[in-house]
Amino acid sequence: MFSLEGLTNFIHEWLNGHLPATFALLAEFVLVGVAAIGLFAVLGLGLVWMERKVAAVIQIRLGPNRIGPKGIFQTSADTVKLIMKESLTPANADKFLFNLAPFVVIIVAMLILVPIAFAKAFQIWDINIGVLYVTAVSSLSVIGILMAGWSSGNKYSLLGAMRSGAQIVSYELSAGLSIITIIVLTGSLKISDIVASQENGWWIFKAHIPAIIAFVIFIIAATAETNRAPFDLAEAESELTAGFHTEYGGMKFALFFLSEYINIFIVCAIGATLFLGGWMPFHVGHWAAFNHIMDYIPSSIWFFGKTIFLIFVIMWFRWTFPRLRVDQLLNLEWKYLLPISMFNVLLMTLVAIMGWHF
Amino acid sequence: MFLKDYITDVYRATKSLLTGMKLTGYYFTHHKEIITEQYPDNRTTLKLADRFKGEVWMPHDENNEHACTGCSSCEIACPNGTIKIISKFDVSPEGKRKKAIDQFVYRLDMCTMCGLCVEACPTDAIKMRNTFELSVFDRNNLIKRLNEPGSKIREGVE
């Protein structure tokens, strides 16, 4: 059976067999770095293409269809175009911060990749505060956006950055609370423990209504945190032209664009891990035979399948809903999502204490 | 009661959002009809309406004859000065001088495809053609001569 675990073990043993331990570790660092960057590129190109195709199908048209079969190389061609473009720095900009901002955003996106379990025992670092690490680091991305908005010296950018700041800080609360509802059940922040706790069924099925509420709130908050429509106020094309990245062009713009899609992938991966069992196949309680059949599907396929499903849902939102207004956005968080998720944590705690979940 | 209103609000909002998602979901799963045209690829099958006003055109028959008497009605009717008729006098064998067109100059760059010239023509000598790919690299190519070289007026057209 295909498994990524075997591959990593093989590489680890081969390196240790041929190199001193220190060099083997260094070589592994390099390999992981290259793999992470490769994943970035593939995800960026793939998700942009997917977004355009999903939009096209919903909007009764074809979408990209010229370059490559079904237009799959369209995004690569776009990237080549962006690389060729001059990356301009406006005269009024704070040059250092202006050039730093896209890298801050992309580095933050890269850092969150660390604790995510892509498949069974296929993880960069199984840190024991995995979920906390993700929530903590993901709040850094707002710094990059504020930096970009402030340093551009453009009023549209500034407005977009300020909106984004208020938005991300608020929505982190309900995202965090809905993560906590699952932590209450698992009792561990470690990603591998969370996945292992779902061996006899995913939390969304095992923990009744509170888990479903938490899942819905998480998806909404994740959409908001990644600045996606209907919460794309930081960009708000029809209001602020392009919001915080109005002044960016060429590859610097591409980094913002890429980080948006990487962030979507990451929040969806976290959502899939917490609520849909991560790489864990679809298991039902004590049906040993059924569970065994499900195990034949490789764990990486389970993980990416679930993540891509969640990404599709977020894309579905984008191509259906109009955008919220900035005060309504904050109303939604502080008057609806936050009280509901607080109550929901309470409910889930009760469920956990009484042992009402499966 | 506050709590009841609150829950009703949340319920109504969720329901309205799901209604919208149901519609887009329907279009996502029923992807048959395409509203866009695959334009450069469908050149052969592209069907334009008969009356589509693409450019002014002077039909010539197989004897290289047209129906333009050179009366200048179109030139007068044109709001933009698109048409310029340069006329000459043909001398018939009997020695009668008859007015005829030397050049029917049509400036596509000034034309707004209003169709007033076709409307004004008493002999139906000019028509609107369906062609629409009219871009050229040199703007001089937009100044056209509509009567074919060596063409003459059809017999019986007055």
Add this chain to the structure above:
Amino acid sequence: MFEEIGTTAEGDLLINVGPQHPATHGVLHLVLTLNGEIIKKVEPHLGYIHRSIEKMCESLSYRQFIYVTSRMDYLSAHINNHACALVVEKGLQVEVPLRAQYIRVIMDELTRIASHELWWSAMSMDLGAFTPYFLAFREREKINEIMEETCGARLTMNYMVPGGVMAEPHPDFQKKVKAFVADFKKTLHEYDELITGNIIFQNRMKGVGYLSPEDAISYGCTGPVARASGVKSDIRKIAPYDVYDKVEFDEIIETGGDCFTRYQVRIKEMSQSIRIIEQLIDNIPDGDFQAKTKAVLKLPKGEFYQRVETARGELGVYIVSEGAAQPYRIKFRSPGFSNLSALDHMVRGYKIGDFIAIMGTLDLVIPDIDR
């Protein structure tokens, strides 16, 4: 006239929206004075697409000047042409054949539906929803095809001539219009499901951009903008032209005065237009499509005025004639210009997002404002 764009003395932010901006749909330049997100003042700067159409018309004959008016409000080109044809007919005292009147009114209403479809899609896109664009354009395309078959063009039709219409309708005209009406009725519920009923949309529209009836009158607002404030302003009812006095339809008057009411008025108007088309399409009388007119039209000395209801409101055409083949002076009273003047009054105190919604419901066509 143009102050240095930056910050005002009170520390408020000045922001240029347009002439190139995704929400202005044309070359409209608005200078917003902002206190944070709150709008304190809006100042429109016009003239980016001024082509002096009124002056151009003075050098053209009465047959020729009609086509130029298609370029004013290009979304209701047919209705603009209708106004011009009517004023010339009024001056010449030509009796238009009934058949031509029927065709004109059907075409007018088709144009109105097409215009409202485009408004719906563009407004939804301003608010951040993209899918409505394609759903509305699917229906609008059918109207455009009908126009293309009969008039020969999709937007700037130039189908009207003084005394009637330019040509017989296409043989498929009735069949296609009926098919469109049936299709349109089937898809109308999608508008409600996707946008009207949506909670995000309702929250953004309700109570935003209030315009009182008094203000609507004093700013000279007409069309759906005025009717949403409860002002009776449908020219088709007040001063019926052609066969509008023979058809049954309701003038949609709501009293809300906010963006959502303006939205609803337009959506309901589409159904009324369908109602008018349904009454006329089967009863087009036989006869000429054009009255006999002289080769060179000369209006008698005097002043002539005719107003019609375009998709955006009241369009007035005022002609001063000295008895020549060209008008001595011509003036258009365009609905967009008056509606735009109420913008500053409506947006004060609202946020940037509201400003976009208010702009969307005003349904501005910039060439109509500048001319």
